[in-house]
Amino acid sequence: MGPIPTYDPATIEPEWQERWARDHTNEPDLARPTRPFYNLMMFPYPSAEGLHVGNMFAFTGADIFGRFKRLQGHDVFEPIGFDAFGIHSENYALAVGIHPATLIPRNIATFRRQLRRFGGMFDWRHELSTTDPAYYKWTQWLFLQLFKAGYATRKKAAVNWCPACKTVIANEQVIDGFCERHPDVRVEQRFLEQWFFSITRYAEQLLRNLDTLDWSSSTIAMQRNWIGRSEGAELVFETPGGERITVFTTRPDTVFGATYLVLAPEHPLVDPLTADEQRADVRAYQRQVAAKDIVSRKVGDKTKTGVFLGSYARNPATGETIPVWIADYVLMEYGTGAIMAVPAHDARDFDFATQFKLPIRRVVRPEKAGAEDALPFESHDGVLVNSDRFDGLSCAEGAKRIVGWLAERRLGVSRVQYRLHDWCISRQRYWGPPIPIIYCERCGPVAVPEQDLPVELPFIEDFRPDDTGVSPLARHREWYFVKCPSCGGEGRRETDVSDTFLDSSWYFLRYPSSDVSERPWDPGLTRTWLPVTTYIGGNEHAVLHLLYSRFITMVLHELGHVEFAEPFPKLRAHGLIIKDGAKMSKSRGNVVVPDAYIQKWGADTFRMYLMFLGPFQEGGDFRDEGITGVRRFLDKVWILAHEAAQATAAPLAPAVERKMHQTIRKVTADTERLDYNTAIAAMMEYVNEVRSADGGTRNAVEPLLIMLAPYAPHIAEHLWRVLGHDASVFRARWPVADERLAASGDVEVAVQVNGKVRSRLLLSRGLSEGDVKRLALEDATVQKFVDGKPVKKAIYVQDRLLNLVV
Ligand SMILES: [Zn+2]
Numbered sequence: 001m002g003p004i005p006t007y008d009p010a011t012i013e014p015e016w017q018e019r020w021a022r023d024h025t026n027e028p029d030l031a032r033p034t035r036p037f038y039n040l041m042m043f044p045y046p047s048a049e050g051l052h053v054g055n056m057f058a059f060t061g062a063d064i065f066g067r068f069k070r071l072q073g074h075d076v077f078e079p080i081g082f083d084a085f086g087i088h089s090e091n092y093a094l095a096v097g098i099h100p101a102t103l104i105p106r107n108i109a110t111f112r113r114q115l116r117r118f119g120g121m122f123d124w125r126h127e128l129s130t131t132d133p134a135y136y137k138w139t140q141w142l143f144l145q146l147f148k149a150g151y152a153t154r155k156k157a158a159v160n161w162c163p164a165c166k167t168v169i170a171n172e173q174v175i176d177g178f179c180e181r182h183p184d185v186r187v188e189q190r191f192l193e194q195w196f197f198s199i200t201r202y203a204e205q206l207l208r209n210l211d212t213l214d215w216s217s218s219t220i221a222m223q224r225n226w227i228g229r230s231e232g233a234e235l236v237f238e239t240p241g242g243e244r245i246t247v248f249t250t251r252p253d254t255v256f257g258a259t260y261l262v263l264a265p266e267h268p269l270v271d272p273l274t275a276d277e278q279r280a281d282v283r284a285y286q287r288q289v290a291a292k293d294i295v296s297r298k299v300g301d302k303t304k305t306g307v308f309l310g311s312y313a314r315n316p317a318t319g320e321t322i323p324v325w326i327a328d329y330v331l332m333e334y335g336t337g338a339i340m341a342v343p344a345h346d347a348r349d350f351d352f353a354t355q356f357k358l359p360i361r362r363v364v365r366p367e368k369a370g371a372e373d374a375l376p377f378e379s380h381d382g383v384l385v386n387s388d389r390f391d392g393l394s395c396a397e398g399a400k401r402i403v404g405w406l407a408e409r410r411l412g413v414s415r416v417q418y419r420l421h422d423w424c425i426s427r428q429r430y431w432g433p434p435i436p437i438i439y440c441e442r443c444g445p446v447a448v449p450e451q452d453l454p455v456e457l458p459f460i461e462d463f464r465p466d467d468t469g470v471s472p473l474a475r476h477r478e479w480y481f482v483k484c485p486s487c488g489g490e491g492r493r494e495t496d497v498s499d500t501f502l503d504s505s506w507y508f509l510r511y512p513s514s515d516v517s518e519r520p521w522d523p524g525l526t527r528t529w530l531p532v533t534t535y536i537g538g539n540e541h542a543v544l545h546l547l548y549s550r551f552i553t554m555v556l557h558e559l560g561h562v563e564f565a566e567p568f569p570k571l572r573a574h575g576l577i578i579k580d581g582a583k584m585s586k587s588r589g590n591v592v593v594p595d596a597y598i599q600k601w602g603a604d605t606f607r608m609y610l611m612f613l614g615p616f617q618e619g620g621d622f623r624d625e626g627i628t629g630v631r632r633f634l635d636k637v638w639i640l641a642h643e644a645a646q647a648t649a650a651p652l653a654p655a656v657e658r659k660m661h662q663t664i665r666k667v668t669a670d671t672e673r674l675d676y677n678t679a680i681a682a683m684m685e686y687v688n689e690v691r692s693a694d695g696g697t698r699n700a701v702e703p704l705l706i707m708l709a710p711y712a713p714h715i716a717e718h719l720w721r722v723l724g725h726d727a728s729v730f731r732a733r734w735p736v737a738d739e740r741l742a743a744s745g746d747v748e749v750a751v752q753v754n755g756k757v758r759s760r761l762l763l764s765r766g767l768s769e770g771d772v773k774r775l776a777l778e779d780a781t782v783q784k785f786v787d788g789k790p791v792k793k794a795i796y797v798q799d800r801l802l803n804l805v806v
């Protein structure tokens with residue numbers, strides 16, 4: 001036997017990366033695939049110096065899946081790109097004092113180098129960046145399609161304003177009243193003209209289609225909650241002056257218990273309903289609320305604030321007049337901006353009524369006598385009381401009858417309500433695609449003609465936003481003033497840029513067609529490759545990116561631009577990598593940079609180590625110890641393969657053959673489910689089995705190398721060649737387990753506790769008594785009968801029976 005060379009990933013990994021590029025190994029024929037498989041992962045924001053270990057964790061998991069599908073015979077398209085516009089990148093540029101037009105391409109170069117170095121199966125021919133005018137030309141085109149269809153409108157709205165970001169930020173970027181990016185800066189509320197996309201018109205479809213999607217249940221739950229459908233009714237409370245206050249309620253059954261009304265402080269009826277003696281207090285309160293952000297108004301405090309308007313309205317059920325208040329916990333954009341307060345059956349109303357000494361009237365009792373019935377009693381399981389002719393009805397039946405009764409008098413109607421809001425897509429910032437609209441005094445807002453796209457983002461040296469709420473683009477005079485495309489008169493450009501989430505709402509449509517210039521995507525390529533086969537990404541994008549992409553696809557489908565309404569039929573959410581028990585972040589100083597690890601251990605070891613930290617869909621805690629174990633495993637594989645290359649052909653020992661088929665069975669099933677950690681553990685076990693038998697043989701090692709290839713592609717390629725194959729290991733076929741051989745090693749062992757059979761375990765033949773005892777005690781049924789008592793004696797009949805005496 002000749003000497004075995006040392007395993008040196010620093011040499012072989014770059015060699016294989018060059019070879020893949022040279023041989024176009026990772027570039028499927030997009031025009032003529034046999035079994036197209038679009039393996040999509042969420043593209044990164046190049047808003048930092050480089051990728052951190054959390055990005056690598058996500059990309060590795062998605063890359064393993066793509067490589068696995070390829071070995072199963074699919075033509076896998078795995079593209080990558082850069083979500084390079086937006087506030088993340090712009091704020092980073094501000095922080096380091098370099099213009100984003102210089103900084104972002106530099107960051108992208110670093111990201112690209114890192115992505116190549118970790119060994120992703122990316123098709124670099126189709127790389128894209130959202131900042132490329134050839135890309136954002138079509139982002140602007142997309143805006144125009146929505147504008148022309150009436151889905152993009154301008155309206156004044158209450159928005160969250162971060163005085164440090166100097167821009168509007170989304171609700172989910174407000175954390176306990178503070179800016180996500182500026183934890184010391186309190187978010188304010190401003191009223192600004194903004195562009196909105198009418199996503200709420202698709203609320204029902206967005207919700208209903210969730211039932212047809214094969215997605216992680218956690219992501220589905222987050223979307224469902226975000227859309228927030230609630231069934232209820234609109235009820236009308238009339239004032240003596242003839243005003244009609246319409247409230248939305250999910251509990252029309254409790255209307256007899258409504259003892260006051262609360263309007264949002266911005267409600268248009270506040271002014272006409274305010275009594276003169278209350279006007280000063282009401283104004284002061286409105287000003288106080290205006291300074292608060294929307295999220296903390298939604299979350300609310302136990303201590304309520306509010307002001308009485310000095311006027312009254314009639315409860316449509318009881319006929320009584322009840323006082324009208326304003327309070328910040330009622331929001332203008334939810335429901336009708338007014339609620340009926342039923343303090344006996346709503347905790348928030350209860351706190352408010354208690355604080356301001358307003359009447360509380362019970363109208364629901366629990367069905368069973370003696371059940372917990374303390375106020376506020378919020379349960380729907382009850383019967384109506386103090387509700388006139390509806391007494392004794394269940395809540396559900398009462399709600400239906402009461403709405404019917406009020407409807408006859410035109411004071412009520414059934415209604416479905418959503419928590420989802422329209423999507424505010426304008427940003428008063430610099431680093432984004434300009435919204436392609438021209439304002440003309442004669443014509444109003446006019447679409448930039450499609451042949452004039454892209455409206456290029458002009459270079460502005462000082463791109464910092466100021467406090468005016470006007471985008472820095474307005475400072476570029478030659479760009480700002482323009483002829484109206486409709487009448488030729490004086491016009492000026494829209495100076496807002498669009499939200500980054502618009503850039504990423506359609507990038508998956510562009511990837512296969514990234515080299516097409518005359519339209520956003522080629523219809524033939526789109527038909528072949530879309531919708532996306534599998535999308536793998538983090539739940540931090542569960543409600544924004546994923547919801548917006550679904551909405552945009554639905555609109556494009558409705559307008560006849562794509563043939564499907566759902567872009568991602570299958571989606572899996574990965575977990576998070578934490579460090580020392582906390583999420584990695586710059587402010588905590590616990591961000592792990594992958595480069596040094598890859599340099600020291602190799603990309604293959606690092607990839608496998610990340611996947612070995614915990615279940616991919618749950619995440620894990622990053623620690624330095626443990627990486628040597630993974631490296632030792634690859635060292636063993638290295639030696640086995642070199643031994644196999646020199647060994648004479650020999651049939652497998654029966655134990656190795658059985659173990660091999662068991663391993664193939666397990667690694668196949670686990671990889672399909674993204675249970676990468678347990679698949680790795682199974683390969684490690686197999687390697688130990690082969691080593692303890694008679695060392696590496698070709699028959700034992702070849703299937704292992706194929707199974708290892710998605711996880712550790714470089715070493716698998718290298719050793720495949722050592723075994724004499726000229727073609728890439730990715731041209732091989734995934735091994736198939738022989739079920740008969742895999743099962744031949746299994747025996748059923750009966751487990752008795754004190755002489756009675758309590759459970760039967762399917763185990764590999766020939767386990768030691770100690771192993772069987774340990775496995776039996778891990779069995780839930782056995783545990784129940786052992787009940788924590790110490791095992792006094794164990795009797796084991798090899799491969800048949802275990803009796804535990806407790
Ligand atoms: Zn901020």
Ligand SMILES: [Zn+2]
Nearest residue numbers: 440443484487
């Ligand atoms: Zn005009």
